[in-house]
Amino acid sequence: MATEKLTKSYLHVPRKEPFIGMSVGQQLYQMAHKYADKEMYVFYVDKERITFKQMKDQSQKFASSLIAKGYKKGDTIAVWGANHSEWLVALFATMQLGMLLVPLRLEFPEATIVALLNKLKCKGLILTRSPSNILDRVYEIFPELKDTTTDGFHSERFPGMEFFIISGTVPEQLSLRKCVYSYDEFMTFGSEADMENVNKICMSIDMDEPCSVVFTSGSTGMPKATAISSHALLNDRKNIGFRLEEESLQYDLESARFGEAITFSGGAGYIGLIAPLTVGLTTVVLFPEFNAETMAKALQDERVTMGFFFIHHIHDLLNLPNLSDYDFSSLDIVNIGGSVIPFEMRRKLENICKYVVPSYGMTEVMLTHLSHPNDPEEKLKAGALYPIGGTETKILNDNGFIVPVNTIGELHIRTYSAFLYYVDEEKKTREMKDGNGWIHSGDLGVMDEDGYIQICGRKKDLIIKQALNLAPAELEKRLYQHPRVQAAVVIGLPDSRVGEEICACLRVDKENAPSEEEIRQFCNGKVHELLVPKYILFVDEIPTSGSGKFSRQKLTEMAMEKFPIV
Known part of the structure; x- marks a missing residue:
């Protein structure tokens, strides 16, 4: 809470925790040394358990194969499919090489996929092992793959596309193509020399370089490709769970088991992906595709202690007819994002976990405002949120002036976790992020005299x-x-x-x-x-x-x- 009562809608909350000053790849190396045999990821449905060292080794191996095939820093490849370990291996491999992995969403229509692959000049496409119809969709987009030839890939529509990596069994008609590899086969291409190059390249990457691309929702048109730096990604995810710098609530994050329910291809999905690198916790990937019954089983069986979910996940979980049959005694913290959680739903959720933590964020700034279990009751009931340390918040009217407290206006944010730019969208980048580093959220909010924010919806809504x-x-x-x-x-x-x-x-x-x-x-x-x-x-x-x-x-x-x- 602000130390003095505010009269205008501006607040800066200082950050007490030091920043992580590494690239994602460098941080992976360090954490793999520190937590070598500790579980980094558990894929509940796939029955896979991957330690920190195993993830480092597997992603290095994938990266060495990329080098062996001639790919280099600045190149882009895409991944398409549901939440599986190969998705993460590819992500960390590209981050070690300074390449960008383009996360295509399953919901994207064919026209959007075509436009994005070309806009981002993708040279390859990785398919995860599910959903079952993923290859059929690929044939629709790349009909040239049906040609009975052993040659490479040639397409007028995709002049830059060179290879495809398929997880699981490769259909016989594709197995002879020089441009198509199984995931297991691709992992074998790198030599020891390539592996050494992976390490050298990784250690040369600066923390402020772009390390990932995440798409905006695209609800009003073509989704924008948002470039994010290692510094922004790591230090934002270090805030996982709640306002950690507040001494009123201590929590052992190192021993936490984080439930990941969001699709990897969405920006919010990166919370569970990157959190192990920042605090040493274990992320439990609950499912490839959402199912409330599976979610309940995974939370129980894996003794999940905290997680980030959207409101429809929580609604469906709370409405399971056999909810009382499950043991959620390990569940301490549930972080809710994506929309305002009704207070009544919050109270129901508190019957199965200790703390409910509503949050606010957007692709361009990631997580910036959170509730806190020890906030005053009137703040909790109003759905009010408070800025994370290191964040500046202001509310402006249509003329660009800061409004008095308790006055509705557009929320603006300046923070270390801001995106770098929209890829090939200079004008839209300037519209979203001004010359002083303020992000124009497009969300309407009200700041009270204590610095708490209530989100009132989208300005365009x-x-x-x-x-x-x-x-x-x-x-x-x-x-x-x-x-x-x-x-x-x-x-x-x-x-x-x-x-x-x-x-x-x-x-x-x-x-x-x-x-x-x-x-x-x-x-x-x-x-x-x-x-x-x-x-x-x-x-x-x-x-x-x-x-x-x-x-x-x-x-x-x-x-x-x-x-x-x-």
Whole structure:
């Protein structure tokens, strides 16, 4: 909490912990020496356990094969598929060589895949062992692979593409192609000399160089490729769990077992990937693809102590009919991101874990604001968050001036974990990050006199009705209080009379579904009168974007198909 009461919406929270001053590859070498035989990753469904030393050795081997095949610093290759160990081996291999691994999301349509592979000049594509249809999708994008030839890969659409690495069994028709390798085969190409070069290259990489590319959600268009440095990535993930610098809550992170539920290809997925490198904990990868029952089993069987989850993971977990059959006694900390967690859901979650830690972040800055278990009750109930050490926060009005406390405006952040740039997007980089290093989040927030932030939604998601700006979050918080509403997203639909009308998109208890009128009565008098929804769209599932967040764009398309817009 700020030492003095604030009058304007600006706060800098000093950082007490020293920074990690290494590249990711260098940090991997150091941690593999320190924690050699300790489990670094556990892949629960795949029944794989990988120690720190094994990950270093495997990724070095993969990197030596890349060198043997002529690939070098600055080259890019892509990975596509679900959460498996080969994904991580490839990631750490490229980080040791100063190459960039492009993480393609399974949700990306063909046109997006084609555009991104060419934009980032990818020379190769690695396929993980699942999902089962991944190779069929590759054939659609690269029909040239079906040619019965033993030659390399040649494509007018992909002039820079040279090779494919397939985890698992390679189909016979591809096994003769000089451009296609099985994952196991590729691991054998490097020599001892190549291995020595891996070490030399790794030790020469600067901590401020780009080490990874993560895509924005792309909810309003083509996703942007966000370049992140080792310094930003390592030091952001060192803050895993909660505001660690506060002495009021001590926690042994070195002994922690972190539950990873987010897809590796999303920026939030990097929390569990990089956390072992920063504090020496073990990450338990719960599944290749989300399943609440598997999640519950993994949390129990692997004695997971902490984890980062999205709200739909928690909802489905809490609504398992046999939830009480599982032993969650090891679960200390659950970090929630992606959207505001309703206070009622938070209280239910506290029945199976000790501390619930809502958080705020975005691809361009990673994790910057967190709740804390010892925050005042009124802050917790309001969903208020506090900046992590080393972060500056300010709230600006539309004219670019800092607003008084308790006034809504756009959240701006300046932090050590900020992204470097959008690849080949100079104009968009300048729009997001100004000359003074401030990130323009596009999120609306309110800062109170103690420096706590409440996120009110996206600036672009504001609904303008009768010339008033209405924040969807206000109605969403109320809807989540309804006992039979399981998920809620509020959108605006065009209306010729009032500008935009309110539409509540709801997933509800199917066996005891509330009526539309019951929902409206539940909102009357509890939210701004203009927020009471005219339209209510009941859905079986709330669609999500590639990053795992609820997709307002998809919901808007669904609602406009159903309702007669006037």
